[in-house]
Amino acid sequence: MHADEITAPDTREEITSFPNYPGYIRAWTVFKRRGFSASCGAVWRQDIETTLNKFLKTEPPQDIRVLSIGPGNGTMDEPLIDTLSNMTTSKVVYCAIDPDSAYLQEFRELAASRSDDWKNIEIEFRVESMEEYSDVWDKCEKKDKFNLIFASYVIYHFRDAKATLVKMNEMLENNGIMYFKIVSGGWSKLMAYWNKFYYDSSCKINRHSPELVKSMILDVMPNAKLQVLDRNADVDITECFEEGSENGKLMLDFLMQMKDFKSVASPERRDQLIQFLKDECCEAKGDRIMLSCTDQHVYFIK
Numbered sequence: 001m002h003a004d005e006i007t008a009p010d011t012r013e014e015i016t017s018f019p020n021y022p023g024y025i026r027a028w029t030v031f032k033r034r035g036f037s038a039s040c041g042a043v044w045r046q047d048i049e050t051t052l053n054k055f056l057k058t059e060p061p062q063d064i065r066v067l068s069i070g071p072g073n074g075t076m077d078e079p080l081i082d083t084l085s086n087m088t089t090s091k092v093v094y095c096a097i098d099p100d101s102a103y104l105q106e107f108r109e110l111a112a113s114r115s116d117d118w119k120n121i122e123i124e125f126r127v128e129s130m131e132e133y134s135d136v137w138d139k140c141e142k143k144d145k146f147n148l149i150f151a152s153y154v155i156y157h158f159r160d161a162k163a164t165l166v167k168m169n170e171m172l173e174n175n176g177i178m179y180f181k182i183v184s185g186g187w188s189k190l191m192a193y194w195n196k197f198y199y200d201s202s203c204k205i206n207r208h209s210p211e212l213v214k215s216m217i218l219d220v221m222p223n224a225k226l227q228v229l230d231r232n233a234d235v236d237i238t239e240c241f242e243e244g245s246e247n248g249k250l251m252l253d254f255l256m257q258m259k260d261f262k263s264v265a266s267p268e269r270r271d272q273l274i275q276f277l278k279d280e281c282c283e284a285k286g287d288r289i290m291l292s293c294t295d296q297h298v299y300f301i302k
């Protein structure tokens, strides 16, 4: 067992975490707009293009099969799909599964707007969690495997991350690529601190540290030669410390994983966490308070 894993009995305060509420996706969007968009911008485009061109080897005219887990509105997937459509004329079967139908609908609209560019990409949208999709896959007689499995900022939402990783490994073709994006840097420092006080028994959010994510992957896939890439993406969270800012409130709720964090947390815990966020996880740049986030890419070839 990894040192970060929590063992019973759990004496922390049980909460209903923010992903259980509709505002969660809006908060993630604000967070990206305040700087985390670097994680889905030009650098990400370059990184995924380099990796896929180097490692994704299939014999034409063989189809390329991709499983994207929790793509949300598809902004993180867009550069990946662009790369695939540029690198091959073979058919790309792109299976996008996300339990949030409204968010996935935005991805559908994005795909429709890019249909002229993505002629060889066949996207199958499924409103399902990974757990539900795994059950469906298990029952299929012909178990089609994937050449690429992409999971960006989603491992925190699996009910049982290790069990899901086992399933993901089973779904991956030999020579296929497993690609995760995870939280690291000052943001994960906050997550570790938060973890001492709260937990969500519905497991809509698990605050796994980057070390724990990697050790879980290696537990399940001991031969995986993990490649790790750190990309800095500082987020301007000054508004979190300003009274009356709607976007600040959303970002604070997102970081603390609690809807209406400021009124729901006890005053003592609230002040303690906000102080920790400001002093230990952020840097002042002029009059701005920047959360030092690292967009960590963890991937391997099976």
Ligand SMILES: C[S@@+](CC[C@H](N)C(=O)[O-])C[C@H]1O[C@@H](n2cnc3c(N)ncnc32)[C@H](O)[C@@H]1O
Residues within 6 Å of the ligand: 028, 069, 070, 071, 072, 073, 074, 075, 076, 097, 098, 099, 100, 103, 128, 129, 130, 131, 151, 152, 153, 154, 157, 158, 159
């Ligand atoms: C933080 S968002 C990340 C969205 C996108 N991958 C990105 O990087 O911008 C997490 C996504 O995971 C989805 N999700 C939550 N629980 C899930 C599960 N059990 N299986 C698959 N996706 C899940 C959410 O609906 C949401 O779209």
